[in-house]
Amino acid sequence: MLNVRKVRKDFPILKTGIIYLDNAASSLTPEPVLQKMLEFYCHYRANVGRGIHHLSQKASEEYERARTKVADFINAKSENEVIMTKNTTEGINLIASGLKWKKGEKIVTSLIEHHSDFIVWLRVKNNYDIELKTVRPKGSVEEGLLDVTDFEKIIDDKTKLVALTHVSNVLGVITPIEEITKIAHEHGAYVLVDGAQSVPHMKVDVQKIGCDFLAFSGHKMCAPTGSGVLYIRKELSEEVEPLCIGGGAIADVEHDSYTLDKSPRRFEAGTPAIADVIGLGAAIDYLQKIGMKNIERYERKLTTLMYEEMTALPNVEVYSPDPEQKIGIMAFNIKDLNPHDVALALDVSANIMVRSGHHCALPFIRGLLHKSGTIRASTYFYNTEEEIDKFVSALKEIINSLVE
Ligand code: PMP
Numbered sequence: 001m002l003n004v005r006k007v008r009k010d011f012p013i014l015k016t017g018i019i020y021l022d023n024a025a026s027s028l029t030p031e032p033v034l035q036k037m038l039e040f041y042c043h044y045r046a047n048v049g050r051g052i053h054h055l056s057q058k059a060s061e062e063y064e065r066a067r068t069k070v071a072d073f074i075n076a077k078s079e080n081e082v083i084m085t086k087n088t089t090e091g092i093n094l095i096a097s098g099l100k101w102k103k104g105e106k107i108v109t110s111l112i113e114h115h116s117d118f119i120v121w122l123r124v125k126n127n128y129d130i131e132l133k134t135v136r137p138k139g140s141v142e143e144g145l146l147d148v149t150d151f152e153k154i155i156d157d158k159t160k161l162v163a164l165t166h167v168s169n170v171l172g173v174i175t176p177i178e179e180i181t182k183i184a185h186e187h188g189a190y191v192l193v194d195g196a197q198s199v200p201h202m203k204v205d206v207q208k209i210g211c212d213f214l215a216f217s218g219h220k221m222c223a224p225t226g227s228g229v230l231y232i233r234k235e236l237s238e239e240v241e242p243l244c245i246g247g248g249a250i251a252d253v254e255h256d257s258y259t260l261d262k263s264p265r266r267f268e269a270g271t272p273a274i275a276d277v278i279g280l281g282a283a284i285d286y287l288q289k290i291g292m293k294n295i296e297r298y299e300r301k302l303t304t305l306m307y308e309e310m311t312a313l314p315n316v317e318v319y320s321p322d323p324e325q326k327i328g329i330m331a332f333n334i335k336d337l338n339p340h341d342v343a344l345a346l347d348v349s350a351n352i353m354v355r356s357g358h359h360c361a362l363p364f365i366r367g368l369l370h371k372s373g374t375i376r377a378s379t380y381f382y383n384t385e386e387e388i389d390k391f392v393s394a395l396k397e398i399i400n401s402l403v404e
Contacts, residue, residue, distance in 0.1 A: 002291070017351060033224065040059065040274065070082045086273060086276075092163070103128060104130075105160040109121055109162070135151060164180060193209065197328070201299055224276045298381055302328075319374060339373040349398070352391055
């Protein structure tokens with residue numbers, strides 16, 4: 001059960017009275033996660049996988065326990081499919097640089113992607129002479145809905161990879177990822193899912209989706225900054241070259257050769273962000289205790305409320321599909337006001353944090369929406385209906401005082 005009043009007490013920053021609606025950029029961190037990290041630093045602060053002494057053994061145990069928690073959380077078949085990264089961007093780059101590309105192969109992506117799931121493919125296209133196809137949303141650009149039939153037309157036997165966001169960081173729109181994955185697999189293509197905006201807000205099951213790779217960030221789901229995950233389906237772990245190699249990643253080394261270890265170790269060279277990974281494990285415990293279904297249900301309610309209240313405001317342009325098709329994010333502009341001015345006014349006048357700008361999605365914002373930027377309000381399970389009401393009241397005041 002989600003008791004919002006109760007969970008809010010776990011977030012020290014909320015005691016300062018802020019209204020935090022910038023969760024798509026990064027979430028807040030609850031006390032149990034902070035405590036778990038402190039436990040590592042105070043009681044078993046040592047390196048992992050390297051020492052025989054009991055501190056190192058305990059640190060390694062906690063580190064690996066976090067990996068098992070992640071595997072259960074996304075329903076991976078094995079914890080060996082879970083690679084610890086520092087964020088979504090690193091996970092996507094690992095796949096881009098690690099797959100063995102051949103001239104003439106094709107990558108399919110979309111125009112609603114975050115730069116982290118877009119410019120990496122431009123680089124692959126340029127470096128290896130790969131064809132890059134970008135699917136644009138069907139119908140109204142402002143709704144951002146991707147149509148499965150467009151992917152049916154574009155994905156063919158030359159396609160090596162389909163790389164798509166699960167939830168757009170600009171519109172919150174949910175991509176029909178399962179259907180697209182099926183089409184990709186019929187053509188022998190791999191599917192990479194950018195789960196940065198889905199994994200924190202809904203139950204994401206890699207076996208149900210059937211994807212080959214899933215990248216997401218811990219810092220958007222109550223875990224510390226510096227924690228992220230890349231899921232690589234077991235059968236593909238040797239198909240992907242690691243981004244870094246070195247200590248911790250090897251099975252054997254001779255003076256003129258080396259053999260890499262199996263996944264996940266082959267992908268985790270060097271000392272990892274141990275406290276952050278252990279913190280990620282605690283964040284998963286925290287989310288599981290509330291229940292991802294409860295989180296999703298509650299957030300959908302908040303999104304609908306925000307949509308209804310904001311679309312009723314004069315001079316506000318809301319970029320959104322029907323709330324049924326989205327979660328957690330509302331992008332908008334107020335008449336001709338600069339989005340940064342609106343964000344600053346919300347902060348100064350009402351202690352409300354939102355994001356403004358192009359949200360690392362220029363091909364969408366500038367290319368399709370024809371805007372220089374938008375304001376983005378994004379919720380999490382600790383936001384309340386009263387906060388949404390206060391946010392809408394603050395917008396009304398800005399409209400009354402700034403719009404001519
Ligand atoms: N993809 C999407 C959809 C995102 O929203 C973000 C973060 N805004 C990223 C990728 C990149 O995440 P990170 O900065 O944690 O690597």
